[in-house]
Amino acid sequence: MYDHVFRPGAIGTMTLPHRIVMGSMHLNLETRDDDGAALAAFYAERAAAGAALIVTGGVAVNAVGAGGPGYGVIGDSRDRAALSAAARAVHDRGGRIALQLFHAGRYARPGAREGVGRPVAPSPVHSDFSRRTPREMTPGDITTTIDDFAEGACTARALGFDAVEVMGSEGYLINQFTAPLTNLRDDAWGGDAERRRRFPLEVLRGIRAAVGRDFPVLFRISGNDLVTGGTPPGEVTALAVALAEAGADALSVGVGWHESPVPTVQSQVPAGTWAAGGKALKRALLAVGHKDVPVIASNRFNRIAQAEEALSDGELDFVAMARPFLADPEIVTKSAAGRPDQVNLCIACNEACIDRSFGTERVSCLVNPRAGHEEEFPPRRSTRHRSGPFGRYAVIGAGIAGLEAARTLVGLGHHVEVYEAATRAGGQFRLASQVPGKAEFAETIRHHVTELLEAGVPLHLGRRIGGEDVPELRSFDGVVLATGVLPARLSLSGAELPHVRDYAQAFADPDALHGRIVIIGGGGIAVDLAHTLTTAPDAKVTPEEFLARHAVAEDTPRPETEPVVRGALREVTLLRRGWRIGEGIGPSTRWVVMRSLRSAGVGMLTGVTYREITPVGVIVADAEGRDRSIPADHVVLAVGQVPVRDLAPLLREAGVPVVTAGGAAGTEGLNGVRATAEGLRAAHRI
Ligand code: SF4
Structure with missing residues (x-):
């Protein structure tokens, strides 16, 4: 199984046991005041679980190059101590680790380091991502920065790292030099293709001269910037060849800028879509020997199976995975053991990882909330212990909160029983799995349920626990109450009319909705519902179709996806009291979903006051106070939720320790x- 993945490979002088690299992720653990404990624990767990080579999150080569407040800077002694602890911890577990040398350029967000002024870049081109206009680098700035990269590589080696990776992709400084959009210079560092690629080459040459030929140096090159005015395809190929000639030991191929109109890492992007860019560069390298x-x-x-497929024609050498190692540090070992079904899949939601990496909150993972908190919570055991100090606990509710509580309790060695009123586990998370692009949410439920069943946990589905069951629950040492939520009702004239339903009923039978549909509410659930009603349910888009749809091979990547209307034509309108539709959806995903809604013709009215629901529509007052009637064949209420936690006081009264989680909390x-x-x-806690 996975013969192309599980065979040794070499990067320069470094031999690796298999072909999966753990890709770079900024974690917001890098500058914590804990001597690197959290960072080291995070990487150590993944090294112990068989990650062949771990690439750290970007470490800025100087203070002005830090991407934000949580970025480490290699010249900072405290950050160096944390990095050194991480390298030691990885080596202690038998792993290898490369430090990523990073400079954000115009993507540096405010507050990166005290005393650091405006970001710097090849040219003063404003960034909508960082919302800043950088200062143009002087020739002196440029040579100093090249030296900083070289010194950073020496420091990485001295700190015990096995390699460095130069971040030259995703629109950061080096990539800003190669793209005509952001390099408007006409001097030794810009003006034509050769001068635009001089900076990355000088960075690499500087590093190579500083660390010698034997120290592995990877270069992360942008396979396609996916912005108008990005590095032209021919120049990408020429850069790849020139980097190989200048001594790069491997090219790691990234894609897309933060300002790109084409989604690259969202769940809507078919798996393996970007492998083609790497293969094209490999062919170009082979063509010149x-x-x-x-x-x-x-x-x-x-999934490792996707890596296997990508590697199977011999046109790629390694596959880097980043988020999948957050979701399941053991993805490699479980797959190697022939149990890919045991892998807790990354569902590409980005909610706890990429979205947080733009701020200062610790990066973690929706499906594995221990990620980023390894030093706080001990690793789970794989089997249940039935004797000793272990307890007997009930988890009431098998939504995503209850399932996580149950698997954690099992991992801690306790006896657990799970009760769920519905006949299937998953709760609200199962609703989400119907939304286009979110089909893999169902995988999380499958995984968690399977894990519990394999651990012998009784899962009582279709068993509603009420006050009459409290005496029985006294036999447990404690209860985790994860009974979730119910849709909130709306106190509005007409809310009881027969053509009005709540969002849960709408998700339960979307095919019953046709014609003109008004959704009252504009939060994440309302947006998900509108998306579900107007877009085909996870139509299997192939990577080739996706690339063609976005004109990725052309100079001007297209932002729009063609909407695929589901079943009968629907006209959907979202109404919101506030001003922002989709509030609460993470920044890396909201723009993609909003664009889908717009291209599907979903109407959006914000700043309205709800007046009345009538048999033929909804009457609202618009922002100017004028009454408007929105015709509707169906009205769906998505106006919030109420917690279900009636059992909590009863359990407490009966002396049963109880902790609430999820919606019930x-x-x-x-x-x-x-x-x-x-x-x-x-x-x-229980
Ligand atoms: Fe993947 Fe979501 Fe976890 Fe990020 S938070 S690693 S996208 S499952």
């Missing part, structure tokens, strides 16, 4: 990330 420079593909691989800020994190914490 560089057969010893491995090419590493990345982005949108979440409150609906403020409720999402999957909060729910699973609370499930984890509840299991440790």
Whole structure:
């Protein structure tokens, strides 16, 4: 199984046991005031689980190059100590680790380091991502920065790292030099293709001169910038060849800028889509005789089987996976053991990882809330212990919070029983799995349920627990109450009319909705519902179709996807009291979903006051106070949720320790990330 993945490979002087690299992720653990404990624990667990080579999150080569407040800077002694601890921890577990040398350029966000002024870049081209206009680098700035990269590589080696990776992709400084969009210079560092690629080459040459030929140096090259004015395809190929000639030991191929109109890492992107870019560079290298420079593909691989497929024609050498190692540090070992079904899949939601990496909150994972908190919570055991100090606990509710609580309790060695009123596990998370692009949410439920069943946990489906069951629950040492939420009702004239239903009823039978549909509410659930009603249910788009649809091979990548209307033509309108539709959806995903809604013709009215629901529509007052009637054949209420937690006081009264988690704990800020994190914490607290 997976013969192309599980065979040794070499990057320069470094031999690796298999072909999966753990790709770089910024974690917001890098500058914590803990001597690197959290960072080291995070990487150590993944090294112990068989990651062949771990690439750290970007470490800025100087303070002005830091991407944000949580980025480490290699010249900072405290950050160096944390990095050194991480390298030691990885080596202690038998792993290898490369430090990523990073400079954000115009993507540096405010507050990166005290005293650091405006970001710097080849030219003063404003960035909508960082919302900043950088200062143009002087020739002196440029040579100093090249020296900083070289010194950073020496420091990485001195700190015990096995290699460095130069971040030259995703629109960061080096990539800004190669793209005509952001390099408007006409001097030694810009003006034509050769001068635009001089900076990356000088960076690589500087590093090579500083660390010698034997220290492995990977270069992350942008296979396609996916922005108008990005590095032209011919220049990407020429850069790849020139980097190989300048001594790169491997090319890791990234894709897309933060300002790109084409989604690259969202769940809507078919798995393996970006492998083609890596293969094209590999062919270009082979054509000029560089057969010893491995090419590493990345982005949108979440299963080892996909890596196997990408590697099977010999046109790629390695596959880098990043988020899948957050979701399941053991993805490699489980797959190697022939149990890929045991892998807790990354579902590409980005909610706890990429979205947080833009701020300062610790990066974690929706489906594995221990990620980023390894030093806080001990690893789970794989089998249940039935004797000793272990307890007997009931988990009521098998939504995502309850499932997480149950698997954590099992992992801690306790006896657990799970009760669920519905006949299937998953709760609200199962609704989400119907939304286009979110089909893999069902995988999380499958995984968690399978894990519990394999551990022998009784899963009582279709068993509603009420007050009459409290005496029985006294036999447990404690209860995790994860009974979730119910859709909130709306106190509005006409809300009881027969053509009005709540969002849960709408998700239960979307085919019953046709014609003109008004959704009252504009939060994440309303947006998901509108998306579900107007787009084909996870139509199997192939990577080739996706690339063609976005004109990825052309100079001007197209932002729009063609909407595929589901069944009968529907006209959907979202109404919101507030001003922002889709509030609460993470920044890496919201723009993609909003664009889908717009291209599907979904109407959006914000700043309205609901007046009345009538048999033929909804009457609202618009922002100017004028009454408007929105015709509707169906009205769906998505106006929030109420927690279900009636059992909590009864259990407390009966002397049963109880901890609430997920929706039962409150609906403020409720999402999957909060729910699973609370499930984890509840299991440790009870
Ligand atoms: Fe994947 Fe979502 Fe976890 Fe990020 S938070 S690693 S996208 S499952």
